[in-house]
Every structure is written in C-alpha cells, then in structure tokens.
Amino acid sequence: MVELKKRTIILFYVLVGLVLGVFLGLGTKDGGDAIILTNEEKDTRDELLKEFLDEQAYLQSRVVGLREQIDEAQKELESTSALFNLGRLEKLKGSIGLSEVRGPGLEILLNDSPFTKREGEMIVSEDLVQASDLRDIINLLNAGGAKAISVNNQRIVATTPISAVANAVLVNNSYVTPPFTIQAVGDTESMLRRLLNDSILDNLYERRKSFNIVFEIAARSMVTIPIFNGNLDTNYLNLVQ
Amino acid sequence: MFDKINEKQRFLSILGAIALLILSFVFLSKNKISEVEEGVLRETESNFFQEIKVLKEKNEDLKVEIDSLGQNLLELEDRDKAISAIESEIIKYEKLSGNLSVFGSGVALELNEGVSTPWVIDLINQFFGYGAEAVSLNGIRITNGTSGFDTLPNGQISLKGSVIVAPYSFEVICNSSKMMDMMEMPGNIIDRASQAYPEAEIKLSTREVIKMD
Numbered sequence: 001m002v003e004l005k006k007r008t009i010i011l012f013y014v015l016v017g018l019v020l021g022v023f024l025g026l027g028t029k030d031g032g033d034a035i036i037l038t039n040e041e042k043d044t045r046d047e048l049l050k051e052f053l054d055e056q057a058y059l060q061s062r063v064v065g066l067r068e069q070i071d072e073a074q075k076e077l078e079s080t081s082a083l084f085n086l087g088r089l090e091k092l093k094g095s096i097g098l099s100e101v102r103g104p105g106l107e108i109l110l111n112d113s114p115f116t117k118r119e120g121e122m123i124v125s126e127d128l129v130q131a132s133d134l135r136d137i138i139n140l141l142n143a144g145g146a147k148a149i150s151v152n153n154q155r156i157v158a159t160t161p162i163s164a165v166a167n168a169v170l171v172n173n174s175y176v177t178p179p180f181t182i183q184a185v186g187d188t189e190s191m192l193r194r195l196l197n198d199s200i201l202d203n204l205y206e207r208r209k210s211f212n213i214v215f216e217i218a219a220r221s222m223v224t225i226p227i228f229n230g231n232l233d234t235n236y237l238n239l240v241q
Numbered sequence: 242m243f244d245k246i247n248e249k250q251r252f253l254s255i256l257g258a259i260a261l262l263i264l265s266f267v268f269l270s271k272n273k274i275s276e277v278e279e280g281v282l283r284e285t286e287s288n289f290f291q292e293i294k295v296l297k298e299k300n301e302d303l304k305v306e307i308d309s310l311g312q313n314l315l316e317l318e319d320r321d322k323a324i325s326a327i328e329s330e331i332i333k334y335e336k337l338s339g340n341l342s343v344f345g346s347g348v349a350l351e352l353n354e355g356v357s358t359p360w361v362i363d364l365i366n367q368f369f370g371y372g373a374e375a376v377s378l379n380g381i382r383i384t385n386g387t388s389g390f391d392t393l394p395n396g397q398i399s400l401k402g403s404v405i406v407a408p409y410s411f412e413v414i415c416n417s418s419k420m421m422d423m424m425e426m427p428g429n430i431i432d433r434a435s436q437a438y439p440e441a442e443i444k445l446s447t448r449e450v451i452k453m454d
Contacts, residue, residue, distance in 0.1 A: 013254040045289060052296040059303035066310035073317040074327065089327060092334035095385060132359065139362050142389025158388045159337075161370030165292035173299035173370075200392065230299075231306035234333050236414050237374045240342035240452065 053175050060174065060229040067098065067227060097157040097228035101148035103185040105223040106192065108137060111179035111214035118167040118178070127211040129178055131164040133204055134171070137182055138162070140200065144191035146184040148225035152176040155228040172230045179214070183223045192217065295370075339384030343375060344452040345414035348421060352434075354441035355407035358392045360434055367430045368413045371423040375414040375453055379405050382453045417447040 078086045093099050112118060113127035138156055141149050149156040154171045163170050168177045184191060195217055198205040207213045316326035335341050350364070365383055368376050376383045381400055391399040398405040413420060424431055424445055431443055 009251070009254065013257065048293065049296075052293065052300060055300050056296065056303065059300055059307065062307050063303060063310065066307060066314060070310060070314050070317060073314060077317065077320075077323055077327075083324065086327070089331055089334070092331060092338055092340075095338045095340070096334055097385060098334075132363065135362050135366055136359060139358070139388075139390055143391045144389070146389075158383050158385045159369045159373070161366050163292075163295075163366070163370050165289070165295075170292070170295070173295055175296075194391075231302040232333070232337055233302065233372070233374055234336045235374070236345040236347065236416065237336040237343050238345055239332065239336055240344055 049175075056174060063231070064227065064229045096232070097148070097155050100227055101185050101225040102222060103147065104188055104219075104221050105146070105183065105185040106141070106188060106195075107218050107220050107223065108182040108184075108195070109179060109214060109216040109218075110134070110137070110182065113212040113214075115212060126207050127213065129169075129180060129213060131162050131169045134169065134180060134182070135162050136201060136204070137195070140194040141182070141184045141186070141191050144187060144194045146186035146191060148186075149182065149184045150225045151180055151182050153226055155226055157228050160230075172228075174230070183220075183225060185223050185225055188219050192219070337374075337384075339375075339382050339386060339453075342452060342454045343414065344450055345374070346417055346449055347373075347412065347414040347447070347451050348417050348424070349413070349446055349448050349451070350409075350411040350424075350431075351444040351446075352409040352411075352441060353407065354438055355396070355398075356409070356434065356438055356441065357396070358390050358398050360437065361390060361398060361405075361409070363430055364411060364434070367424070368411070368415070368420070371415070371420050373413045373415040373420070377412045377451075377453045379410055380454075381405075412448070412451045412453065414451050414453070421445065421447060 074086050074089065090099070094101075110129045110133060112129055116125070116127040118128060134151060138149055138151070151162075151171050154160075154174055154176060156171070160172050161170070165175070168175050169180075170176070194200060204213065204215055208215045313326055313330065316322040336343055361378065365376055365378070378400065381387060381403060387401050389401070390405075393399050393404065423429070431445065435441065435443060
C-alpha cells in the first residue's frame with residue numbers, strides 16, 4: 001500500500017514536470033514579448049505614421065510628375081533636332097521600370113482571412129497575408145517571365161524591398177495595406193504554371209485552406225503597370241570603362 | 242500522505258520532474274527552430290521605430306530624387322545643356338540596367354551551405370531594403386532581367402537557367418558601414434538564417450571593390 005502511494009507521488013511529480021515543460025516550451029513559440037500600447041500611445045504612433053505617409057504620397061506624386069515632364073521635354077527636343085536621338089534612353093527606361101507597360105497578364109488578389117483583424121504590433125499570424133507571401137509570388141512571376149509587376153499600383157523593380165511594418169507592408173518602402181492586388185504583364189501560361197503549383201507555394205495554399213486567406217488568380221487580356229515612383233540611387237555604382 | 246514518503250525518494254522525484262521539465266522545454270524549443278526553417282516565421286516581429294526610421298530615410302531619398310529630377314528638367318530646357326543632361330541620364334540608367342559592368346565598394350556575405358529559395362529571396366530583399374544599389378549571387382547580378390528564382394526538384398536553386406549551388410556568395414554594392422550596422426542588428430535576417438540553418442557558416446564582411454558583370 002505504501003509502495004503504491006510512493007509511486008503515485010512520483011508519477012504526480014513527473015506529470016507536473018512534463019506539463020510545466022510543455023507550457024514553457026509552447027509559451028516561447030509566440031515570437032517574444034508583445035508590446036502593449038495604451039490608446040494614447042497608439043494614437044501618437046498612428047499620427048506619426050500618417051505624417052510620414054502623407055509626405056511620402058506627395059513626394060512620390062512629385063517624382064512621377066517630374067519624370068513625365070522630363071519625358072515630354074525630351075520628346076520635344078527629339079522632334080526639333082536630329083542631334084537628340086533618344087532611342088537608347090527610352091530602351092533603358094523600359095529596362096529599369098520607368099515606362100508604363102500594358103499587355104495581357106495576370107491579376108492576383110491576396111487578402112487576410114475575413115475572420116481576422118490586423119491589429120497590434122504582431123502581424124506574424126497565419127490568417128494574415130505576410131510580406132513573405134508577396135515576395136514569393138513576385139519571385140514566381142519574375143521566374144515565369146513577367147515583363148512588369150505592380151502591387152497595389154506600386155511598380156516592382158529588381159531593387160524593390162518588401163518588408164513588414166506594424167500591421168502593414170512596405171513595398172518600395174511605401175505603405176500598402178490589404179487587400180493586395182498584384183498585377184503582372186507577361187507570359188500568362190508560364191506565370192500561371194508556377195502559381196498553380198501548390199508544392200511551390202505550399203504554405204500559402206495550406207493557409208488558404210485552413211485559415212481562409214484569400215488567394216485568387218485571374219487571367220486578364222489587358223493589364224496596365226505604372227512607372228516606378230521611387231528614387232534610383234547610384235551613389236556607389238561606377239561603370240567599368 | 243507526504244509524511245510517509247522518505248526524504249530521499251521525494252528529492253529524487255523532484256529532481257526527475259525538473260529533468261523532464263528541462264527536456265520537454267528543450268524539445269519544444271528545437272521544434273520551434275524547425276518551424277523557422279520551414280518558413281513559417283520568415284517575418285521578424287516588427288520594430289515600429291526602426292520602420293519609422295526607414296520611412297523617414299525614404300522620404301529624404303525622394304526629396305533628393307526630386308531635386309535631381311528638377312535639375313535635369315532645367316538642363317533640358319536649355320538646349321546647350323540638354324545633350325549633356327541626356328548623356329548623364331543614360332549613364333545613370335546604364336549603371337542600373339545591368340547591361341554594362343559596374344564596380345563599387347560594399348559588403349559580401351558568404352554562406353557555406355545551401356539554403357532554400359525563400360531564404361535567398363529574403364536575403365536579397367533585405368540587402369535592397371537597407372539601400373543596396375546592386376546585388377549579385379554567385380556572380381550573377383540581380384536585375385529586372387534576371388530576378389526570379391526557380392526551385393529544382395532536387396532542391397537546388399535556378400536563376401534564369403543557371404543552377405546556383407553552395408557555397409553562396411552574395412556581393413552587394415552599397416554604403417558598407419550602414420549595411421553592416423543594419424545586417425548585424427539582433428533578430429535580423431542573419432540571426433534568423435543562423436537559427437534555421439545552425440550548421441551553416443555565415444560570414445559578412447566589407448569589400449573595398451566589388452565588380453559585377
């Protein structure tokens with residue numbers, strides 16, 4: 001009888017150890033300490049963010065406006081003198097994303113699960129669209145021969161970074177929020193073949209099935225991709241003579 | 242009931258419970274690393290103030306771009322300066338296009354082990370996010386014409402028909418001191434890649450001259 005009691009006690013301690021270990025282990029899987037902000041702090045944060053975003057929208061529209069004016073001025077010069085042959089310049093603009101592109105292509109809609117909300121500091125949640133989802137899709141579109149890509153009308157070029165910020169995503173360091181519309185002009189079949197391969201985008205397809213992430217692909221006979229509206233820096237780049 | 246248990250046995254069972262606690266904790270923590278490897282946690286927890294800094298810098302860069310475009314427009318309006326303005330623009334775009342060889346200072350990241358395609362995408366994305374002006378992987382420059390990785394059935398990475406095999410060598414033309422500071426911040430992509438690939442050796446260093454063809 002005493003032996004049985006001893007065993008029961010030992011078993012009790014073992015179970016307590018196991019349960020505590022499991023809880024502690026699972027507790028660290030949430031990605032660290034979440035920052036809890038008061039309403040006032042949230043308002044201040046949002047105001048600060050809005051100031052930067054308003055300024056950014058204005059600056060980007062100025063960049064696009066100036067590039068259009070430069071384009072017009074160059075065309076005018078070309079029309080008035082044979083000295084100005086702008087063919088090479090136009091070709092270069094096309095290759096770095098400074099020309100609008102139109103043509104047949106794809107339109108992809110990505111959105112968070114309708115049963116969730118993007119709130120708080122943490123956006124690493126399986127029912128939300130992640131910056132990495134956008135990066136993976138854009139990578140596949142490029143691999144499939146896309147001539148031009150945009151995300152919510154932000155032109156994607158090779159140097160475009162896509163990263164997470166608070167409860168949104170930065171594309172070209174510009175704020176974009178869901179729903180995300182990705183448009184691509186190019187070889188529709190080649191792009192579709194990659195996007196429809198659920199072993200490549202396994203994580204996204206799994207989250208669509210289990211967490212109701214919206215991921216829809218449609219072929220379009222005409223898609224328009226705007227020009228790049230960001231800065232193009234060459235401060236450290238030199239041509240080899 | 243407790244009075245009847247001898248002290249030694251009680252001590253041993255507590256010790257056993259602690260050992261189990263540690264073991265189960267270690268097991269679950271390891272499980273967490275394998276999730277990272279699978280790409281579930283490719284995103285870092287957002288640091289709002291760091292991102293505000295990025296936005297601020299982006300706006301400053303846009304202002305510089307506006308000044309430069311404004312200057313370009315003024316020169317185009319003056320026929321004597323128009324030709325040189327167009328030539329300068331052509332040279333700038335040639336540097337970006339990848340048509341011609343370029344060189345500059347920057348950083349290099351060496352990775353002795355093969356990693357999956359998403360990690361390669363994320364590393365390149367991070368370099369551009371921190372101001373890289375040109376990036377190459379194993380000698381292939383990433384441009385609008387070359388970006389887009391395919392994963393081959395054996396897990397190897399292909400870039401526009403070229404198979405990329407380990408060791409991976411990323412070269413980045415950029416402001417090297419800024420890039421080093423950003424890439425070495427705790428919790429950054431190098432930390433996460435090290436977690437996902439604990440066997441991999443990742444070396445980041447500055448380079449005075451990097452040439453990309």
